[in-house]
Amino acid sequence: MAPLRCQSASQPPFGGLVVAEARCHDRSDMSLAVVHSRALDGLDAPEVTVEVHLANGLPSFTLVGLADTEVKEARERVRAALLNSGLAFPHNQRITVNLAPADLPKESGRFDLPIALGILAASGQIDAGRLADLEFAGELSLAGDLRPVRGALAMALAARHEGRERPLVLPDPSAREAALIEGLQVRSAKHLLDVVSALLPGDAAQPLSAATPWPRPPTAPRWGELRDVKGQAAAKRALEVAAAGQHSVLLVGPPGAGKSMLAQRFAGLLPPLSDEQALESAAVLSLVGRFDAGRWRERVLRAPHHSASAVALVGGGSPPRPGEISLAHHGVLFLDEWPEFPRAALEALREPLETGRITISRAARQAEFPARFQLIAAMNPCPCGHAGSTLRTCRCSSDMVARYQGRISGPLLDRIDLQVEVPAVGPEALSALPDGDPSEAVAERAARARERQHRRQGCSNAFLDSNGIDTHVAIEPGAAQFMQATSLRLGWSARGQHRLLRVARTIADLAGAEHIGVGHVAEAIQYRRVLAAG
Template sequence: MTAETGMLNFRLRSFAFSGIEARPVWVEVQISTGLPAFLIVGLPDKAVAEARERVRAALTSIGLALPVKRILVNLVPADLPKEGAHFDLPIAMALLAAMGVIPAEEAARYAALGELSLDGRLNPVSGVLSAALEAAAMGMGLACPAGQGEEALCGGDIAILAAPDLLSLINHFNGLQVLTPPTFSPIASSAGMPSGPDLSDIKGMQTGRRALEIAAAGGHSLLLSGPPGAGKSMLAARLVGLLPDLSAVESLEVSRIYSAAGLLPGGRPLRRPPSREPHHSASLPALVGGGGKARPGEISLAHHGVLFLDELPEFSRAALEALRQPLETGRVSIARAAAHVTYPARFQLVAAMNPCRCGYIGDALRECRKAPRCAEDYMARISGPLLDRMDLHVAMQPYEPLSYMTEAEGESTQAVAARVATARHQQATRQGDVVNAVAALDSLQVSPAAQDMAQSVAARFRFSARGYTRLLRVARTIADLAAEAWVEPAHVAEAATFRVRGGGQ
């Protein structure tokens, strides 16, 4: 802070966000003689421009008033768009330091973000985790709302001021009270505790259950088709419970996305794989990300988790085609005139569909008059390239109510999840933090006989190069579930039954 010719200057660090990245921003305050005014410049959006009224009201509520002078707040760099109400707290802190209410040297050690209520309370904002990571890289502390202190802790070993309101922050800086450093809340370990409905509720459906286990063990995409009531959605809902807990690195990646979207529950990092189930009316920006502020879409919110698309052909063609690149690369780049951001999108796609619009093709008593043409038209809604990216195809048959009631109860989610965890451990030992669904061919350890068989199957059914690769990856997962070091012909044979469309019957 300097005092020259009646002017007071102070600047404080905050952040603007581009996707999940936090970009450092200087919040500069100048208090000078002249006509009374409170101006905010530096390409602010409407929420930032309105900060002057929230800051003024918050200061008034705690018995402080802005000086009757010209107050200029500049957000640097000026050509970087500033969006969001999280600039309220850094503007207020910079003003308080410039006015001498809090010690400038101490305030300068912290970056800040938070939204102010009119009574001075601090409200949660999005992006705290990314801000904490950037603050740690700059060697600074972070001031944030009290409810997000635990979220900020995930950013690294930094000093965190998690304040419930502006007055407590002022008292802390002036030594009148001490804000308790946030700590991680004790929670029970999620290891061995499956989330969601249990597999034991499902009777029979052995082929579908086997496909679900293979998909979970290798991170493979899965397409379930069959008439209404065949159990497609019921099976898909149980996949996420079979997946192992997120690793520390995966948890940080997923939590950053949810933090940027303002969806991090209770400010705690996610420890379980996320599961997203958008309705088939979802637009392309809702699915892959975008909109005016290039927000993360469902595929990014499903990063390291499951994206379930029920009634697959009912989604718009453009939205489905937009999935093709992220399925291969594990990320999505959103290019707009005002923004160009990249989000992680390494998700496991699970889709369900009826064989035709009426759903009863092949049933002479219930199929519509347009059969079989209706089935061809319905399948034509899904492009060949997208179907080629589905590792497992399962055609499910309906159950007769009486036979379903007499079926024995199936294995529990916990029992199957244990086998999945063992298979995942074998993958990690062999190829590092890469699941079989995206593993390189030279890491799969395929025996010569199995390779010959895979080539014969690919030639017989005219697989693409991608289809051949995915066939071997599924076979590798089957071998891992059998605790086999090498992929053998029997593993390829089982994988082929799921690879051929309409297989698994």
């Protein structure tokens, strides 16, 4: 093989970027090329350097750098993609691919494209100088087509956070997803040859087109109308309070009372996401390939089955993946048949309910995911479901009821702001016309109350800490005495009293009151007396 001279490109790629360096070193017996990419580590996307080394010797293809099985299988995909695209593969050389840093786990097929480009650059088929100021990710088919990768939004957010000016080159669907991040240069490609054409030496290069973000069409709300739920005025009021202050809710009632209908309509009472919140939510969904551009700025509703494990709820695995609580970030997590969930899964909710984040620790490393969700839980009052019903007789003994409700621990129940009874609805109510305010009117009142909170304290009432409560929660003397007497009589913890004050503050905000009165405290107390542990 004739010696190659790899220099920085004289023309900047993609109209205006100056190539800082070209990392290709060739002698008569070996060559080295460097390509930039990114891995996924939780919601972070740390930079990965793909180093490709060609040398004389027994033909082989070695891939190192803490790569999992999916990454190691890139050897066969890259080989077939290069040959089926009409490009040369160095069969008679020793190929070594290093993914640095070596202690960072790498997974999925996102490194197919960087590895293929590194081989082409090291063998002199493309201009290595054009690789220096670009970042690549993409999975290759055997025919050379580029397939989308998970976490495109996470990659784009990481690049923007680091202030990188290198454009991202991604498969077209992933590129359109990453292009939602404003101020970031993203290039799209559909086939390996599209990227190769942009990296040819000199004037032969054909620049890739800039990616256009997925359209953001206004979508009709997919949530049902709150008025469709007959009766249940107290439960509807509780959902309005929860929407106004971002509080968690527990609905307790017999089967068929409307608990699931209420929970499914709750997301329609919440205000649209801001652009930053929408990006955070979409980035988490992108990690598992669940991002839907047609639902941009719409709250997510996640409703896992009660057989879900603790790992499914909070995340886990190796490498760690987000669970349902993170996929519901800035959205709603609905847990129906709450006591039927595994005890370990429920107890794992305690920390994220307080902090809004979940840290998954493994022997090798940690991963942190956001988990700022609103919990809507629903349960029957007893195993048969009819305890306290006026329509059907309960067949459960008092011990059975206590054991059933005891599946929800006191510390977890203490973290639920609103506990609401949803009684059975009689035939006369079911045959009556829809009652109550429509979802739009309730959502407007909740939005005004939430705006009042953010003007006063910079966050929703549910997230007030102890100092925030002391500073921003003004309570009348009579209301304070009433609250203290009730807390003492019911044996509430300090956390329970703080949550009572947050709920009372939200009720006062809905009423437009500056101070918390006795009526606001009385209503808040009614939302914490459904189960004995509350």
